[in-house]
Amino acid sequence: xxxxxxxxxxxxxxxxxxxxxxxxxxxxxxxxxxxxxxxxxxxxxxxxxxxxxxxxxxxxxxxxxxxxxxxxxxxxxxxxxxxxxxxxxxxxxxxxxxxxxxxxxxxxxxxxxxxxxxxxxxxxxxxxxxxxxxxxxxxxxxxxxxxxxxxxxxxxxxxxxxxxxxxxxxxxxxxxxxxxxxxxxxxxxxxxxxxxxxxxxxxxxxxxxxxxxxxxxxxxxxxxxxxxxxxxxxxxxxxxxxxxxxxxxxxxxxxxxxxxxxxxxxxxxxxxxxxxxxxxxxxxxxxxxxxxxxxxxxxxxxxxxxxxxxxxxxxxxxxxxxxxxxxxxxxxxxxxxxxxxxxxxxxxxxxxxxxxxxxxxxxxxxxxxxxxxxxxxxxxxxxxxxxxxxxxxxxxxxxxxxxxxxxxxxxxxxxxxxxxxxxxxxxxxxxxxxxxxxxxxxxxxxxxxx
Amino acid sequence: xxxxxxxxxxxxxxxxxxxxxxxxxxxxxxxxxxxxxxxxxxxxxxxxxxxxxxxxxxxxxxxxxxxxxxxxxxxxxxxxxxxxxxxxxxxxxxxxxxxxxxxxxxxxxxxxxxxxxxxxxxxxxxxxxxxxxxxxxxxxxxxxxxxxxxxxxxxxxxxxxxxxxxxxxxxxxxxxxxxxxxxxxxxxxxxxxxxxxxxxxxxxxxxxxxxxxxxxxxxxxxxxxxxxxxxxxxxxxxxxxxxxxxxxxxxxxxxxxxxxxxxxxxxxxxxxxxxxxxxxxxxxxxxxxxxxxxxxxxxxxxxxxxxxxxxxxxxxxxxxxxxxxxxxxxxxxxxxxxxxxxxxxxxxxxxxxxxxxxxxxxxxxxxxxxxxxxxxxxxxxxxxxxxxxxxxxxxxxxxxxxxxxxxxxxxxxxxxxxxxxxxxxxxxxxxxxxxxxxxxxxxxxxxxxx
Numbered sequence: 001x002x003x004x005x006x007x008x009x010x011x012x013x014x015x016x017x018x019x020x021x022x023x024x025x026x027x028x029x030x031x032x033x034x035x036x037x038x039x040x041x042x043x044x045x046x047x048x049x050x051x052x053x054x055x056x057x058x059x060x061x062x063x064x065x066x067x068x069x070x071x072x073x074x075x076x077x078x079x080x081x082x083x084x085x086x087x088x089x090x091x092x093x094x095x096x097x098x099x100x101x102x103x104x105x106x107x108x109x110x111x112x113x114x115x116x117x118x119x120x121x122x123x124x125x126x127x128x129x130x131x132x133x134x135x136x137x138x139x140x141x142x143x144x145x146x147x148x149x150x151x152x153x154x155x156x157x158x159x160x161x162x163x164x165x166x167x168x169x170x171x172x173x174x175x176x177x178x179x180x181x182x183x184x185x186x187x188x189x190x191x192x193x194x195x196x197x198x199x200x201x202x203x204x205x206x207x208x209x210x211x212x213x214x215x216x217x218x219x220x221x222x223x224x225x226x227x228x229x230x231x232x233x234x235x236x237x238x239x240x241x242x243x244x245x246x247x248x249x250x251x252x253x254x255x256x257x258x259x260x261x262x263x264x265x266x267x268x269x270x271x272x273x274x275x276x277x278x279x280x281x282x283x284x285x286x287x288x289x290x291x292x293x294x295x296x297x298x299x300x301x302x303x304x305x306x307x308x309x310x311x312x313x314x315x316x317x318x319x320x321x322x323x324x325x326x327x328x329x330x331x332x333x334x335x336x337x338x339x340x341x342x343x344x345x346x347x348x349x350x351x352x353x354x355x356x357x358x359x360x361x362x363x364x365x366x367x368x369x370x371x372x373x374x375x376x377x378x379x380x381x382x383x384x385x386x387x388x389x390x391x392x393x394x395x396x397x398x399x400x401x402x403x404x405x406x407x408x409x410x411x412x413x414x415x416x417x418x419x420x421x422x423x424x425x426x427x428x429x430x431x432x433x434x435x436x437x438x439x440x441x442x443x444x445x446x447x448x449x450x
Numbered sequence: 451x452x453x454x455x456x457x458x459x460x461x462x463x464x465x466x467x468x469x470x471x472x473x474x475x476x477x478x479x480x481x482x483x484x485x486x487x488x489x490x491x492x493x494x495x496x497x498x499x500x501x502x503x504x505x506x507x508x509x510x511x512x513x514x515x516x517x518x519x520x521x522x523x524x525x526x527x528x529x530x531x532x533x534x535x536x537x538x539x540x541x542x543x544x545x546x547x548x549x550x551x552x553x554x555x556x557x558x559x560x561x562x563x564x565x566x567x568x569x570x571x572x573x574x575x576x577x578x579x580x581x582x583x584x585x586x587x588x589x590x591x592x593x594x595x596x597x598x599x600x601x602x603x604x605x606x607x608x609x610x611x612x613x614x615x616x617x618x619x620x621x622x623x624x625x626x627x628x629x630x631x632x633x634x635x636x637x638x639x640x641x642x643x644x645x646x647x648x649x650x651x652x653x654x655x656x657x658x659x660x661x662x663x664x665x666x667x668x669x670x671x672x673x674x675x676x677x678x679x680x681x682x683x684x685x686x687x688x689x690x691x692x693x694x695x696x697x698x699x700x701x702x703x704x705x706x707x708x709x710x711x712x713x714x715x716x717x718x719x720x721x722x723x724x725x726x727x728x729x730x731x732x733x734x735x736x737x738x739x740x741x742x743x744x745x746x747x748x749x750x751x752x753x754x755x756x757x758x759x760x761x762x763x764x765x766x767x768x769x770x771x772x773x774x775x776x777x778x779x780x781x782x783x784x785x786x787x788x789x790x791x792x793x794x795x796x797x798x799x800x801x802x803x804x805x806x807x808x809x810x811x812x813x814x815x816x817x818x819x820x821x822x823x824x825x826x827x828x829x830x831x832x833x834x835x836x837x838x839x840x841x842x843x844x845x846x847x848x849x850x851x852x853x854x855x856x857x858x859x860x861x862x863x864x865x866x867x868x869x870x871x872x873x874x875x876x877x878x879x880x881x882x883x884x885x886x887x888x889x890x891x892x893x894x895x896x897x898x899x900x
Contacts, residue, residue: 010634013638017670021671022656024669025666029656071639158461159575159579162613163616165616166615167579169612189521195525201781206481220474224527320774323769
């Protein structure tokens, strides 16, 4: 891991109890697990893949350190020979995956892991934990970016994201999905994401007069100051900002912008724009923030509310209208035998898979086919690529900017009807004949065997 | 930090730009910031405090390491003298806080930080990030535990929690709130939380016959096996489990339980109970899981559905019906001057505070008073205690089990009407006369000054 932390024990107890069960039964066969989302949350028409880099780095480094082994020993659940086996365990499998930034749909495998079953099982929890979160947020952020219709969206979510890791991963995933910058300094440091930020109400309140706070701030940041104008009265704040901007102009400096963070954000933007324009400050930008999400941004865009950019925090950072995806990691093949699960509402498709994407003659996405790996689908692009071979990363991992470009290009090719903020159309996803035949055969077989 | 990671840079850019503004203005005065939740999400009548330990450990270790300073330097935003100042910065302030496990209500300060303003400002993001998440989850988990009406609730949220830190903190916070165990092994290792787990569908699928999978698993865990019975057909699975249980009984062993994870969880529990009882297996427990939340658990409890315990995952781990709280950290005093913010919908209360709790003669909670620190409220218990003095932790931090006891005791004393799962009554929280007078005075003053 880039953080140096060993997350091998960040797993569920049952992964280890099952592993001991496999170990005892000498089940060393190779298993394939498929990671996919079962269904769309409301108003979601597509997902954006993210989190793969963390997964491949985790798998490459998977190992139980001495403290972990000591802890496992202390539980009196595991046999000595099993713990000895764990002490030497490394991930030796193959992984196929959808590159970060690509769009995917319900039922489509995003990651497929093939490895000795114990290894593949032990990796489950971390894989879901990371891909689920980062894809959830990338999907939400893509919606925000689209709704902003060309205005920059900046990630302000760190404080209300669910913990430190979520704060980092929200910055990362939302940048892949098209956000312009983040307020999170550690994400800037670790991922090289551009930073953006303004000032908080506390800075204003620490001065007796708002205008004095503005003056002090622009002294410190004469070239890139954005003033927060809603601490007391937004229009009065706008006039104070205009006054300071004029003082700056007299010294050859330019105020970058003002931020509105509360109140009737639509009405205030129009009024603040008028105050600034009347003061000859047409170039001073207005940033909107305060509980915004894609539904607000779409409304603002439709009404041409004069915001130049947005700070979007909590609701993007927790994907407030859909805070989880029904993402599952299911055994689809074991020891060259295809398997499936028939649990009500949780049926799975057997076998190793490939996803094929069909483009029309305008290069727009027009449908996907989920097929068996090895099947050929004419004139379609296979999407899953091998990222680990024998436990080692195959080739160069894409940079974050690579993944961001991939995402922009793909979203540009996704027709509008699937990208609608509300009630998007269902993108056509078919199962290949080979996959359907396999499923029917296995299903009959599985039920008969019980 | 217990993890060894330095999270000082896990902050928003504006904290550092404001800090440079304060530094340049030689604003070295002491500031007090108050952390509180502005309003109740739907169906929430109380909150459970959690996350303080991470905050005090963070504050005690706050410092910019060389890599952080290099990164800040590389941004070309900060002056050399400011970066030099940051290199020696430590947290030297005082912190008062509500102990973990205690119940709190909207508007009540949970943490109050008093420190030189730059230090207090730099701590904001991490403090909100941790207390917001952990209190959010503790509050949600307390609802689940209550709804389960005496049946054990186990945290299964790790995979769908928002990242690695959330996975750990959900285990921690839900344990404080009364969960009996977690599936998260790393949380078991780090926090000493009891572990629980069963098996996954993949274990079953890896065998050709379900009954063989059951036999293999109980061989490995003869004393504590819980069998997952819904991979193919739940009632058939129950009969297979009953068969294996009888085989075990013949060897003097006892099957611990079975788990149902899909389908009509109410109907199936009744039917599975009948299968087990008819086989003379009254002592075999039934665990329910699969998308459960407090609303389901309350329904099951009311209908006496024969579950003995529950695994609760995603919806508790992301607080699905209320995935964020409107938690804010506001400047309330600077340089001995009380301050406030008047932004629409985000008004704050000035001054250092104390929260007083009034109990009735049955020792039930009957109302809180938010007062100025130093005010006396007769026959009421002051809730905030000092946890840091001059940047150092004062006294022993409570253990996780201490906090869990505090929570249980307090929830036992919170009358039912405030604990309702749906539409709870509003617990009475008053503002003291001293606080109201101060606010009126400051408000007039602040508006006149602008």
